[in-house]
Amino acid sequence: MSEHAAYDQVFAEESGEFLAMVFDGLRGLERDPEDVTQIEAVFRGAHSLKGMSAAMGYVRSADLAGRMEDLMGHARDRRIRLTPEVLVAIGRAASALERLVEADIAGDTTAEVPSIDLDPGAFGARLSPAAGPDERRLVRVSVTLAEECSLKAVRAHVVIKRLSLMGEVTGSEPTATHLHEERFDRTFAVTLRTGASLEDLVAAATNVVEVEEASAEQLVVCEPESVLPTLSEMRKDALGEVGNIGAGHAATALSGLLGKRVALSQPELLVVPATEVPYAFGLENTLVAATFAHLSGSVGGGILAIATCEALLNLVDLTNGRPTDTTSALGPAEEELALKVGTALADAYVDAVSHLTGLPIDVSLSRFHLDRVSAILEQARADIAHDVPWAAFVRTTLSIEGQAMDVALVFIPDVVGLAALFDRLGV
Amino acid sequence: MFERVGPSDRVGRRRATIRVLVVDDSALVRQILLDVLSLDPRIEVVGVARNGVQAIEAARELDPDVITLDIEMPELTGLEALPHLRTVTDARVIVLSSIDDSDTMYQALALGAVDFVPKPKGRLTMSMGELCEQLQKTIRTAYRVSPGAIAIDGDTIARTMTAILERSASSGEEPPFESSPGAISKTAVAIAASTGGPPALERVFAGLSSSLPAAVLVVQHLPKGFSASLARRLSRAGSIPVVEAEEGMVLRNGCGYLAPHGAHMCVEIDGSGPHITFDHRLGPMHGVRPAADVLFESVVDVFGEMAVGVVLTGMGTDGAKSLRLMREAGGATVVQDEETSVVWGMPGAALREKATNRAVPIGNIPAEIRRAVRARELCDE
Numbered sequence: 001m002s003e004h005a006a007y008d009q010v011f012a013e014e015s016g017e018f019l020a021m022v023f024d025g026l027r028g029l030e031r032d033p034e035d036v037t038q039i040e041a042v043f044r045g046a047h048s049l050k051g052m053s054a055a056m057g058y059v060r061s062a063d064l065a066g067r068m069e070d071l072m073g074h075a076r077d078r079r080i081r082l083t084p085e086v087l088v089a090i091g092r093a094a095s096a097l098e099r100l101v102e103a104d105i106a107g108d109t110t111a112e113v114p115s116i117d118l119d120p121g122a123f124g125a126r127l128s129p130a131a132g133p134d135e136r137r138l139v140r141v142s143v144t145l146a147e148e149c150s151l152k153a154v155r156a157h158v159v160i161k162r163l164s165l166m167g168e169v170t171g172s173e174p175t176a177t178h179l180h181e182e183r184f185d186r187t188f189a190v191t192l193r194t195g196a197s198l199e200d201l202v203a204a205a206t207n208v209v210e211v212e213e214a215s216a217e218q219l220v221v222c223e224p225e226s227v228l229p230t231l232s233e234m235r236k237d238a239l240g241e242v243g244n245i246g247a248g249h250a251a252t253a254l255s256g257l258l259g260k261r262v263a264l265s266q267p268e269l270l271v272v273p274a275t276e277v278p279y280a281f282g283l284e285n286t287l288v289a290a291t292f293a294h295l296s297g298s299v300g301g302g303i304l305a306i307a308t309c310e311a312l313l314n315l316v317d318l319t320n321g322r323p324t325d326t327t328s329a330l331g332p333a334e335e336e337l338a339l340k341v342g343t344a345l346a347d348a349y350v351d352a353v354s355h356l357t358g359l360p361i362d363v364s365l366s367r368f369h370l371d372r373v374s375a376i377l378e379q380a381r382a383d384i385a386h387d388v389p390w391a392a393f394v395r396t397t398l399s400i401e402g403q404a405m406d407v408a409l410v411f412i413p414d415v416v417g418l419a420a421l422f423d424r425l426g427v
Numbered sequence: 428m429f430e431r432v433g434p435s436d437r438v439g440r441r442r443a444t445i446r447v448l449v450v451d452d453s454a455l456v457r458q459i460l461l462d463v464l465s466l467d468p469r470i471e472v473v474g475v476a477r478n479g480v481q482a483i484e485a486a487r488e489l490d491p492d493v494i495t496l497d498i499e500m501p502e503l504t505g506l507e508a509l510p511h512l513r514t515v516t517d518a519r520v521i522v523l524s525s526i527d528d529s530d531t532m533y534q535a536l537a538l539g540a541v542d543f544v545p546k547p548k549g550r551l552t553m554s555m556g557e558l559c560e561q562l563q564k565t566i567r568t569a570y571r572v573s574p575g576a577i578a579i580d581g582d583t584i585a586r587t588m589t590a591i592l593e594r595s596a597s598s599g600e601e602p603p604f605e606s607s608p609g610a611i612s613k614t615a616v617a618i619a620a621s622t623g624g625p626p627a628l629e630r631v632f633a634g635l636s637s638s639l640p641a642a643v644l645v646v647q648h649l650p651k652g653f654s655a656s657l658a659r660r661l662s663r664a665g666s667i668p669v670v671e672a673e674e675g676m677v678l679r680n681g682c683g684y685l686a687p688h689g690a691h692m693c694v695e696i697d698g699s700g701p702h703i704t705f706d707h708r709l710g711p712m713h714g715v716r717p718a719a720d721v722l723f724e725s726v727v728d729v730f731g732e733m734a735v736g737v738v739l740t741g742m743g744t745d746g747a748k749s750l751r752l753m754r755e756a757g758g759a760t761v762v763q764d765e766e767t768s769v770v771w772g773m774p775g776a777a778l779r780e781k782a783t784n785r786a787v788p789i790g791n792i793p794a795e796i797r798r799a800v801r802a803r804e805l806c807d808e
Contacts, residue, residue, distance in 0.1 A: 007455065014454045044452075047499055051525055051546070052455045079766070154483050154511050158502060180510065209480075238622065238742070238770060245650075248625070252656055355650030358714075425622075425742060 008105060011056050015101050018052075021045040022068075022094050026087065033082040036165040037204075042090070043072035049097065058104040060113055061097060067118040068093050074120040086123050092116050136167065138219040138279050141201050142189045149210040153182045159211065160190055162204045167194025170270055170393075171282020175308060175406035177397050186212075191219070191282040193272070219279040238425045245356060246349035247394045247409065253348035254341060258319055258400065265397040274388045274412060278377035281393075281408075283308070289330070290376045291342025291366040292383065295350065298359035299417030302384045303350060304410040305342035305366075306373065311405035312338055318400055330370065339368050349394075349409055357424035361417075377410070386414035429476035429485035432461070444471035445570045448491040448518065450482040451475075452500040456546075460495065460523075460562075467563045479503025479511075486516040493566050496540070498524040498531060506531070509538035517574035521565055528790035529634035532591065533664075536584045541569045543591050589636040589666045611700040612678040614641035614733045614803045616796055617726045617753075619719030621648040621741025623769025625657055627789050628739065632665040634793025637681035641735065641800045642701075643667060644684050644694070644726065646719040648741065651688040658685045676703040686717040693725035701729050713745045719773075723749030732757030735799040737792060738777045740768035747773065750782035759799035761785040763792060 022045035028038035046069035053061035068090060074080045093116050103111035143159055145152055156179045163169055171191040174184050194201065198216040205214035247267040255262040272280050290306045307315070309330065316327045316334050327334065343366045354361045369376045381388065395408040413421060447470055449460050457475050464470045474489045476482040480502045486494060494512065498505040505522060512520060522535045525546040532543045542565050546558075616639075620628055624647045635643070647657060654671050661669040661683060669683030670676075672692055676684065678701045686692035690705040691712070712718035719738070723746060726734045736753040738746045740763055754760045760783035762774035767789040777783055787795055 007458065010455045010458050044499070044501060048453055052453055054525075055453075055455055055459065151480075151483060151487070151511075151515075153514070154480060154503070157507065157511070158480060161503070161507070180514075245625075245653075248656070249650075249653065352650055 007056065011052060012105050015049060015052060015105075018045045018048045019094070019098050019101070022049075022097075026091055026094060029082060029087060033087065036076070039072060039076050039082070040165065043069060043076050046072055049101075053101070053104070056104070058101070061100045061104055064093060064097050064100060064113065068097070071118045071120050071123075080120055080123050083123065089116055089118055089123075093118055136193045136195050138170070138191065138193055138276055139167075139198065139201060139216055140189055140191045140219055140279075140282075140284070141205055141214060141216045142187060143205050143211055144187045144213040146210045146212045147186065149186070151210070152184070152186075153180050155208055155210050156184075156188055158208050159205050159214075162208065163190055163192055163194075163201065166196040166201060166204060167192040168270075170272065170276075170280035173282050173284055173286060175283070177404045177406045181404070189282070189284065191280055193276075193280070235422055238422070242353050242356060242392070242411075242421070242425070246352040246411070247396055249352040250345040250348040250409065251396075251398060253344045254398070257340065257344045260318070260400050263399040265399070267394050267396040270393040270395070271390055272393070274381060274391045277381070277391045277393070277410060277412075278374040281373045281377065283373045286373065287370065288373050288376065289338050290369045290371075290373075291339055291346065292369060292376070292380050293343070293346050293366040294364040294383070295361055295413070295417070296364070297362045298420050299353075299361045300384075300386055300414040301388055301412045301417055302380050303346045303363070303412065304376070304380055305345045305407065306376070306410065307338075307405060307407045309370070311407065314403055314405060315341065315400070318403060324403065335368050339366055342366050342368070345407070345409060349411065353411070353421075357421055359420055359424055380410075380412065384412060384414065386416075388412050388414050390418065429474055429481040429488075431474050431489065432472050445469055445493055445566060446471055446473045446489070446491045447566060448473060448482070448485055448489060448494045449475045450477075450479075450485075450494060450500075450505070451497040451523070452477050453497075456497070459558075463559045463562060464566075466559060467566075470563065470566060479505060479508030482508050483511045483515055486512055486518055490516060491518045493569050494518045494520045495523045495544075495562070495566075496520050498522060498526045498535070506534055506538060509535065509540060513539045519569040519572050519574070521562075521569050523562070529588070529592070529793055530630055530790040532588060533584065533630070533633040536587050541572050542587065585633075585663065585666045588633060589638075592634070592636060609682070610640075610680045612640075612642040612680050613730075614735065614800055615678060615694065615701070615726050615730045616641050616643045616735040616737065616800065617719070617723055618643065618645045618737040618739065619647075619723070619741070619746035619750075619773060620645070620739035621715075621743065621745065621770075621773060623740035624648070625660070627763065627767075627769075628657075628661055629664040630789050631737075631739070631792050631796070632661045632667055632669065632683065634790075635665050635667050635796065637666045637668070639667065639797070639800060640680045640804050642678035642680060642682055642684065643669075644672075644678075644686075644692070644722060645669070646686045646692065646717045646722050646746075648715045648717075648745070649688060654685055654687045658683075661685065672703045674703060674705055678702060686722065689716060691721040692717050693721055694729045695725065696729045713743050715743075715745060719746035720749040723753055727753050727756045727758065730758070733803050734758035735796060735803070736760045736782075737796065738762040738774050738782075739789070739792070740770055741773040742770045743772050744776035745773055747776035747780045747782055750777045751780045754782055759802070761787060761792065761795045761799070764788050 022042050025038040025042035046065050050062050050065035075082050096114050169192045173189045201216045202214045251262050251264040287309050288306050289312045292304050295301045313327050317324050350361050350363050391412045398405045451457050464472050474485045476485045478500045496505045520540045522540045522543045658669045658671050667683045671687045672684040690707045691709050693704050694701050695704050734753050736750045750760050762777045762783050764786040765771040
C-alpha cells in the first residue's frame with residue numbers, strides 16, 4: 001500500500017501539470033481555433049491523462065480523458081472544426097476531469113460525472129480546406145544551426161515537424177535523405193505553403209534547441225495563366241494515387257535496367273499549381289540532373305525525372321561496380337546513363353498511368369538537363385506550351401544496394417489530359 | 428534534459444548488467460517502469476528521457492544496451508525518433524506503448540525496433556507483476572540480439588509481428604489458432620481492393636499470420652505486370668505466403684492467392700477440394716478483369732456461410748453487390764471506413780447495398796478477419 005501511496009503523489013503532481021497544459025491550450029484556442037500547436041497540446045494533455053488514470057485504475061477519469069483525446073484527435077486530423085460549441089464541450093469536460101481527478105486522489109469514488117457529449121459525430125461538419133490557395137503563400141524558411149550543434153539531423157527533423165504543423169511542407173534543401181544523414185553544413189531551408197505569418201514561422205523555427213538563426217521569405221510565384229480549375233480533395237487523392245502506382249512501376253523498371261535490387265520508400269505525393277512547381281520543389285541552389293519528355297496522345301504535357309547530381313554520380317559508380325565517390329564529374333557516358341535511367345522511370349510511370357486509366361499516352365524522346373531546379377522546371381513549362389494548371393510531384397528515396405538516393409518525378413498533364421484522367425478515374 | 432539514474436545500491440556486483448534507458452513522457456509510467464525493472468538484478472536503468480529528442484541525446488551519451496520507447500510523445504514521437512536512434516546507438520529498441528494497432532507495430536519494426544510490448548490496458552499499478560515478467564523477459568531477449576543483426580527486411584518483420592501477435596493472443600484476449608497451416612481450407616477470406624489498395628493490402632497481411640485457418644483470396648485492380656511484384660510485397664508484409672493464383676491450385680489454410688491480370692479468378696470445388704479456376708470468356712466487368720464480383724459470387728457458392736468478405740479502398744462499385752450475396756448467405760462481411768480509404772467508392776457502395784454494417788479503419792481489418800475466421804472455426808467444430 002505504501003508503494004501505491006508513492007504513486008499517488010506522482011500522479012497528483014503530474015495530473016496537475018497535464019491539466020494545466022489542457023487549460024492553457026484551450027485558452028489559446030479561444031483566441032485562435034486554428035492554432036495547431038495548441039490543438040496538439042490539448043490532445044497530448046488528454047492522452048497523457050488517459051494513460052496515467054488508467055495506470056492508477058481510475059477508470060472514470062481515464063474514460064473521460066480518452067473521449068477528450070478522441071475528439072481532439074479529430075480536430076488534429078482536420079476531420080472536425082473547433083467551433084465554439086466544440087470548445088465549450090471540451091472546456092466543460094476538462095473542468096469535470098479536474099474535479100474527478102481530485103476525487104480520485106482523495107479516494108472518493110462517488111463523485112458524479114456530468115454527461116457531456118464529446119462524440120465527434122455530434123459535431124459533424126467535415127472541415128473544408130481551411131484556407132483557399134490565395135490565402136496560402138509559398139514561403140521558404142532558412143535555418144542555421146549553432147556551430148556546436150551535435151545532433152543536426154534531429155534538430156532539422158524537429159524544425160520541419162514544427163513547420164509542417166503550420167502549413168504543407170513542399171520541399172527542403174538539401175533533400176530529406178541528406179538531412180537525415182547529416183550531409184549538410186549548418187544551414188538548410190524548408191519550403192512550405194502556409195497561411196501563417198513570416199514572424200510566426202521564424203519564431204517556430206528559432207524555438208527549436210540549437211537553432212542559431214532563422215529567416216523566412218515569401219517566394220514570388222508568377223500568376224497562373226488562367227483561372228485554376230478547382231481540384232477537390234478527392235481528385236487530388238486520385239491524382240496522387242496515380243503517382244503512387246506509377247512510382248512503384250518505375251522502381252521495378254529501374255531494377256530491371258540496372259540488374260540490381262531497388263527498394264522504394266513510401267512515395268511522398270504533392271499536387272500543386274504548376275506555376276508553383278519551380279519554387280515549391282525546395283532545391284533552390286542545388287545543381288540537379290533531369291530528363292524531360294513531352295507527352296502526347298490522350299494526355300499532353302510533360303514528365304520530368306529529377307535527381308541531385310550527387311545521386312547521379314553515386315548511381316554511375318554503382319552501375320559500374322566502382323566504390324562510391326570514384327566518379328566526380330559528369331561526362332558523356334554519365335549523361336547517357338542518366339538519360340537511360342530517366343527515360344526508364346518516365347516511361348514506366350506513364351505506362352502505369354496509361355494502363356490504369358486505359359488512356360493511350362505517348363512519351364517523346366527524353367532530353368538531358370543539368371541546371372538548377374527552377375531553371376529546368378521553367379524550361380519544362382515553356383516547352384509544354386499548353387495550359388498546365390496542376391502538377392503532381394512524386395518524391396521518393398530509391399535504395400539501391402543500401403545506397404539511398406532522392407529522386408522525383410514531376411508529372412505535368414495539360415488541361416485536356418487532366419480532364420480525361422479524372423473522367424477515367426471516375427472522380 | 429534527460430536524467431541519468433545514478434549507480435544503484437548494488438555496488439560491487441561483478442556480473443555485467445543490461446543497461447537500460449527508459450523513455451516515456453509520463454512521470455508516473457517512468458516511475459512504475461523503474462520500479463518494475465529494479466526487481467531484476469540483471470537489469471540496470473541508466474537513464475530516463477521524456478520525449479524523442481531527449482531519448483536520442485541520452486542514447487548517445489549513455490550508450491545503453493536496451494531502450495524502452497513510448498510512441499506518443501512531444502517533440503519527436505517514438506516512431507520519428509527511431510531512425511535517429513539507429514544512427515547514434517547500437518541499443519536494441521523495445522517499443523512499449525498503449526498504441527498497439529498492427530499498423531504502428533509494423534512501422535516500429537520496419538524502423539528497426541526489435542520488439543513491441545503493448546502497455547497493459549487495465550490498472551498498471553495492479554498488473555505490475557504481469558508487466559514485470561513480460562518486460563524483463565523481452566529486455567533479456569532483446570539484449571541477446573546482436574546489434575549488427577538488427578535487420579529490417581520483410582521476413583524478419585513478418586516473423587516478429589507473428590510472434591508478438593501470438594504472444595498477445597496467448598496472454599488473454601485472443602487465443603491462438605490451433606489449426607495446422609497448409610490444411611485444405613474450409614473457410615475462405617475474399618478481399619477486393621482498387622485505388623489505394625496495395626498499401627492497404629500490405630497492412631492487412633501484416634496483421635495476419637500463416638496460422639490463420641483459412642485461405643485468403645485477393646482481387647486488386649492493377650495494370651498488367653504488377654501482380655507478381657505485389658504478391659512478393661504482400662508475402663513480405665506478414666507471414667502468409669502470397670502467390671499469383673494459377674489454374675487448379677487447391678486452397679490451403681494460411682496461404683494467399685492474388686488474382687493475376689487479364690482473367691476473372693473464381694473458386695470451384697470437386698473431390699480434391701476447393702481450388703482456383705479462371706473464367707477467360709467473361710469480358711471485363713465494371714471495366715476491370717479480374718473483378719471482385721466474379722470471385723465473391725463463386726466464393727459464396729463454394730463456401731456459403733464459411734466465407735468472409737472484405738472490401739477495401741477503391742473507385743467504383745466492384746464487390747458491392749456480391750458482398751451482399753455473401754452476407755445473405757451467412758458469410759461475414761466488413762469494409763474499410765471512409766477516414767482511412769484513399770477513395771471510398773467500393774466500400775461506400777457496399778455499405779449502400781447493405782452488404783455490411785461494419786466499416787472499420789484499415790488498422791482494424793486484420794482483427795476483424797481473425798475474429799470472423801475464428802467464429803467460423805468454432806461453429807465448424
